[in-house]
Amino acid sequence: MKLSTYNFLTSMAIKGVKVGYPLKLTINKKDVVETEFNPTFVERLLPKLDWSAVYGAAQVAELADDIPAVQPENIAENELLLQKLHHLLFEVDVIEGQLECPETGRVFPIADGIPNMLLNEDEV
Amino acid sequence: MARLKLNKLEEYLSSVDGFEKPKILLEQYPTPPHIAACMVHHIQTQHEDIEGKLVGDLGCGCGMLSIASHLLGADLTIGFEIDGDAIDVFRGNIDDMELPNVDCVRTDVLQLQTEGIGRWGKVFDTIVMNPPFGTKHNAGIDMQFLEVGLALASGAVYSLHKTSTRDYIQKRCHKWNVKGKVVAELRYNLDASYKFHKHKSKDIEVDLWRFVHGDETI
Numbered sequence: 001m002k003l004s005t006y007n008f009l010t011s012m013a014i015k016g017v018k019v020g021y022p023l024k025l026t027i028n029k030k031d032v033v034e035t036e037f038n039p040t041f042v043e044r045l046l047p048k049l050d051w052s053a054v055y056g057a058a059q060v061a062e063l064a065d066d067i068p069a070v071q072p073e074n075i076a077e078n079e080l081l082l083q084k085l086h087h088l089l090f091e092v093d094v095i096e097g098q099l100e101c102p103e104t105g106r107v108f109p110i111a112d113g114i115p116n117m118l119l120n121e122d123e124v
Numbered sequence: 125m126a127r128l129k130l131n132k133l134e135e136y137l138s139s140v141d142g143f144e145k146p147k148i149l150l151e152q153y154p155t156p157p158h159i160a161a162c163m164v165h166h167i168q169t170q171h172e173d174i175e176g177k178l179v180g181d182l183g184c185g186c187g188m189l190s191i192a193s194h195l196l197g198a199d200l201t202i203g204f205e206i207d208g209d210a211i212d213v214f215r216g217n218i219d220d221m222e223l224p225n226v227d228c229v230r231t232d233v234l235q236l237q238t239e240g241i242g243r244w245g246k247v248f249d250t251i252v253m254n255p256p257f258g259t260k261h262n263a264g265i266d267m268q269f270l271e272v273g274l275a276l277a278s279g280a281v282y283s284l285h286k287t288s289t290r291d292y293i294q295k296r297c298h299k300w301n302v303k304g305k306v307v308a309e310l311r312y313n314l315d316a317s318y319k320f321h322k323h324k325s326k327d328i329e330v331d332l333w334r335f336v337h338g339d340e341t342i
Contacts, residue, residue: 008244090224113215117229
């Protein structure tokens, strides 16, 4: 699971959960895969992301030194930061870990790189 | 322009593994390499909706359309699939072919529809899908997939549907304030995947649709 994907996942589908975001991320095993840097793509994705969850993911992935806690203005002109965001969002692959619903504590396991968001019938 | 020629794309896709034991209730017909190659190549060359884009693949199965999108230059592809066995094959394909920009989430696409789209609304530039056709006691499931696809896409949704449902889909589009157009007619060759298929293989007429939100031109 890429940390860009993580940014969009919620536990809102659980019955009674209001926001279900951000999910509490735990990383037990991760890979780093190099991918082509496309600054325009990162820039276009940014408005769709939640910065506090980006920063939260950076902390868990031990990359918090690279990412400011508050979203800076004019990121488009800051190529170095765009590169660091590219690395955090697209190159870190969470292989084993879990996501936890902030409201119910329901755990969604991440195994073999795939987050399992499926719910049982009695949970929805 | 596409970075790969159609025949080259099809050649690469022929090495993508399919379902080991297809499940009838999930209508796990694999998307044949030829269909996937034609579909995604068309989307890129005619509409430039793949290269440099964020692409979502609903009901991605073993990842044929996700991988095709990646090969034609999608910057990131995220597949959504309910079945763990299919995802295992998907993950194996990604690892074997060393595809760095393809991700997958195990979830029920219909749950996205009924329980709210969450934060996925309009996230994707392009959605591609080969939905279940809704012939196995799940009538209308292709329309439900389409509804989710439209909610997740800021741009176009591309989807395969049986030609026999063409008029019905056009009516639905009108109701949803969506513009839909058949952009290609394909013959879907279903190998005898299941025991109840008496003939060795059978052609089904399928339309490739392009859908956009009502305020855009198709």
